[in-house]
Amino acid sequence: MKKTKFLLVEGSDDKSFFQQFFESLKIDYEKEIEIIEMKTKYTKTVEWKERLNAIKEKFKEENNILGIIVDSDNKLEKTIKDIQAAFNELDIKETIENQKFIKINENLKIGLFICEPRDLESLCLNIIKENSPSELKEIQDFLDKKKQKHKKIYHEEKKDLQAYLTYKQFIEEKSEFQLFLATQYNYKFAYSPGTASQKGYIKFDLFKDLKKFLENFRS
Numbered sequence: 036m037k038k039t040k041f042l043l044v045e046g047s048d049d050k051s052f053f054q055q056f057f058e059s060l061k062i063d064y065e066k067e068i069e070i071i072e073m074k075t076k077y078t079k080t081v082e083w084k085e086r087l088n089a090i091k092e093k094f095k096e097e098n099n100i101l102g103i104i105v106d107s108d109n110k111l112e113k114t115i116k117d118i119q120a121a122f123n124e125l126d127i128k129e130t131i132e133n134q135k136f137i138k139i140n141e142n143l144k145i146g147l148f149i150c151e152p153r154d155l156e157s158l159c160l161n162i163i164k165e166n167s168p169s170e171l172k173e174i175q176d177f178l179d180k181k182k183q184k185h186k187k188i189y190h191e192e193k194k195d196l197q198a199y200l201t202y203k204q205f206i207e208e209k210s211e212f213q214l215f216l217a218t219q220y221n222y223k224f225a226y227s228p229g230t231a232s233q234k235g236y237i238k239f240d241l242f243k244d245l246k247k248f249l250e251n252f253r254s
Contacts, residue, residue: 038069038099039099040067040068040069040100040252041069041071041090041093041099042071042102042104043086043090043101043102043103043104045104045154045155048229049072049229051074051232053070053249054070055237056239056245056246057249059239060239060253060254068252083120087125091201098142099142100143100145100146100252101145102145102249103147103148104148104149105147106153106155107154108154111133111149115133115149116130117148118147119131120155132148134248144251146248154193156196156227158206158245159228159237160199163199171199196226200230200236203236
């Protein structure tokens, strides 16, 4: 069966995250949705015109749905402007709006969701802060000390999220030794949203706006 629903995501970890999200919604992504990675280890940037042009041939069937989930990289307005310009060059003139799907014609509906304030990691961290502040408080002292020692930490939200997810794993596995290692300043965190979602550490119900967006893929 040919798929008529497409979701563009940033990379492989994001793909894993949204596969798990669809499973939580009981949407059969394997049967119905093609999830396309826009970045690979060989391509670090997204050229919107190039990416959209590469998949435009897929939209010749009826009832096509195209969703785009991308990081803002702290440049929300620029990201929307760049995506709009790329669609315009493909003769799609309708205004693309964040967190909404719009009907382009009888055969195509397009939706855009931009992860804020920076990316998927910062979105996850903000949701954890809003809904599980007590859990974060337990490791906040550790995070603060780590930041004091390493003044220049690239992408602070990503490090915080990785620390939280690593901590959560060790607590659930009751691994006191691993938890001790995690408090050492030279410990390297490996957990990402995609890996954590596969292990069941992500509560997808808390992502209300994202859940609403993905519901558009339901048959």
